Amino acid sequence: MDDLAQDELDEITRRINDTPLKVLGWLTPSEAWDEQMERLAAKGTLVPGHPVQSTPTHNPRQCCTSN
Structure with missing residues (x-):
């Protein structure tokens, strides 16, 4: 791949990422x-x-380590 220009690599990447795949439905x-x-x-x-989301408040009743 050392012989490929960046624009050629970008085109290969675009084609792969824009090709529908059976494994992805x-x-x-x-x-x-x-x-x-x-x-x-x-x-x-x-x-x-992506924009920062507020983190959910900790709920001890739902915590897997609480008794």
């Missing part, structure tokens, strides 16, 4: 990534590159 990798980021953001999980 015929979503493209880009679409699957976006859906997963949305799910994480909806849970309040911090996602790099």
Whole structure:
């Protein structure tokens, strides 16, 4: 790959990420990534590159270490 220019590598990456895959239910990798980021953001999980979500308040009744 050392002989490929950056624009050629970018085009290969774009084509891969925009190709629907059966393993992803015929979503493209880009679409699957976006859906997963949305799910994480909806849970309040911090996602790099996405707006900061407020963290849920700790609930001792739901904590796996509480008795």
